Amino acid sequence: MKKVLLILCIVFSTTLFAQEEWGNVQNNTVTLNEIPPIWPGCESSSATSRKNCFNQKLAQHISKNFKYPAEEYKNNVEGKVIVEFIVNEKGMVEVKNVSGGTPALQAEAKRNIMAIPKMAKPGMMGGKPRAIKYTVPFTFKTGK
Structure with a gap:
């Protein structure tokens, strides 16, 4: 369970970083900056x-x-x-x-x-x- 939680945290934080610099995902629409x-x-x-x-x-x-x-x-x-x-x-x-x-x-x-x-x-x-x-x-x- 701890391993799954750790992996989810890593994936989630990486996704947030990518969205901030490269673009946004909202309502199934991807916008690149x-x-x-x-x-x-x-x-x-x-x-x-x-x-x-x-x-x-x-x-x-x-x-x-x-x-x-x-x-x-x-x-x-x-x-x-x-x-x-x-x-x-x-x-x-x-x-x-x-x-x-x-x-x-x-x-x-x-x-x-x-x-x-x-x-x-x-x-x-x-x-x-x-x-x-x-x-x-x-x-x-x-x-x-």
Whole structure:
């Protein structure tokens, strides 16, 4: 009886751990949690703080690396560019789509996103590496 109780406790605690990190089981429906990639330097213990750190590092990266194309700025060309990208299963960025603005503005927005460093850890779902999709808007405004 003690052995059965011990085995049940081990199985039950393992099930709870798996549900907390990977997903939930409720009314015969399984929901898997998507865990975002971890930006280098954001390897803290809390999942919430890692997600906030990722968003903060992404914003810092974009603003630090933002360059208005000289010809477009000189000619007062403005526009909004949308970049859709993934962080793949290996933690590398892949641009999937760039839309809006002129070709020069699109190229600059794509260059900025492609300069994102390799993630410390890729996104996960169900305990396996998974590509995670992001969409970032770039607003080019000369202010003239």
